[in-house]
Amino acid sequence: MVNEQLSQPAINVSPQLAREPGRPISRNENANHDLSVRVRDLNLWYGHNQALKNINIDIYQKNVTALIGPSGCGKSTFLRCLNRMNDLIKSVRIEGLVEMDGRDVNESRMDEVALRRRVGMVFQKPNPFPKSIYENIAYAPRMHDLVSRRADQDELVERALRDAGLWNEVKDKLQEPGTSLSGGQQQRLCIARAIAVKPDVILMDEPTSALDPISTATIEDLMDKLKQQFTIVTVTHNMQQAARVADYTAFFHLGELIEYNDTRMMFSNPHTKKAEDYITGRYG
Numbered sequence: 521m522v523n524e525q526l527s528q529p530a531i532n533v534s535p536q537l538a539r540e541p542g543r544p545i546s547r548n549e550n551a552n553h554d555l556s557v558r559v560r561d562l563n564l565w566y567g568h569n570q571a572l573k574n575i576n577i578d579i580y581q582k583n584v585t586a587l588i589g590p591s592g593c594g595k596s597t598f599l600r601c602l603n604r605m606n607d608l609i610k611s612v613r614i615e616g617l618v619e620m621d622g623r624d625v626n627e628s629r630m631d632e633v634a635l636r637r638r639v640g641m642v643f644q645k646p647n648p649f650p651k652s653i654y655e656n657i658a659y660a661p662r663m664h665d666l667v668s669r670r671a672d673q674d675e676l677v678e679r680a681l682r683d684a685g686l687w688n689e690v691k692d693k694l695q696e697p698g699t700s701l702s703g704g705q706q707q708r709l710c711i712a713r714a715i716a717v718k719p720d721v722i723l724m725d726e727p728t729s730a731l732d733p734i735s736t737a738t739i740e741d742l743m744d745k746l747k748q749q750f751t752i753v754t755v756t757h758n759m760q761q762a763a764r765v766a767d768y769t770a771f772f773h774l775g776e777l778i779e780y781n782d783t784r785m786m787f788s789n790p791h792t793k794k795a796e797d798y799i800t801g802r803y804g
């Protein structure tokens with residue numbers, strides 16, 4: 521069950537933690553607190569428009585971290601800082617630190633292709649390649665030299681599709697186009713494609729907003745399973761979804777990170793008026 525953790529009481533509210541930049545106000549002592557991504561004093565401009573203002577956040581391994589906040593507050597921009605997708609936008613200027621494994625992802629020697637292998641991404645609209653179901657999974661691992669023998673490749677495809685909860689639905693039609701699947705299946709295919717290269721982090725930008733409630737529930741259950749292997753950072757406009765799937769929740773407003781907290785605390789006892797107003801639907 522995805523919301524099992526919400527019924528567990530072990531929360532440590534530490535005034536000291538609250539004062540340390542980047543740390544959540546409250547920590548769930550049952551959660552893993554090994555660092556995955558450390559962000560310090562991150563600022564981003566699109567031309568003259570500053571979209572991210574002095575962001576500090578520690579993202580923990582093998583947890584789900586949800587980014588919430590009103591439209592235009594910088595959630596997707598922040599997500600794209602983690603795999604340098606903003607580099608593709610000409611007007612962007614970035615200052616500050618985004619550190620993984622002790623290395624700044626923005627340093628010029630960082631290989632972007634290798635970074636994007638380590639940090640996979642799933643988008644709002646499922647976007648399978650115009651290839652077979654099998655090739656959607658096998659292509660990237662081959663490109664990254666993760667598999668050479670055909671048997672290894674078959675095994676990897678099966679593993680990724682099983683982990684994405686799709687194997688039983690597609691095992692008899694692996695050579696059919698990925699685009700022939702339903703929307704929810706296509707999104708799980710995209711998740712299988714992302715995990716096939718064994719990333720550390722999976723970024724999800726509103727992964728269920730184009731899906732029906734049943735497909736949404738399937739993806740939420742999947743996120744809960746996948747966090748045993750991967751760190752997940754997800755953008756969502758759906759408060760119930762954040763409450764169901766996320767261990768930690770970060771509330772953004774007008775480019776600032778206003779509150780970062782254990783999800784149960786964020787939804788039961790937000791520390792800032794802005795987060796409370798947003799969560800209770802008073803604006804946003």
Ligand SMILES: Nc1ncnc2c1ncn2[C@@H]1O[C@H](COP(=O)(O)OP(=O)(O)OP(=O)(O)O)[C@@H](O)[C@H]1O
Nearest residue numbers: 566569571589590591592593594595596597598609
């Ligand atoms: N490619 C871009 N070029 C210029 N400005 C951009 C670009 N992408 C986003 N912005 C601006 O940056 C700010 C943050 O946008 P962003 O898409 O990150 O917000 P968001 O919180 O993800 O919004 P939404 O919930 O509506 O998706 C907005 O003012 C937006 O107009």
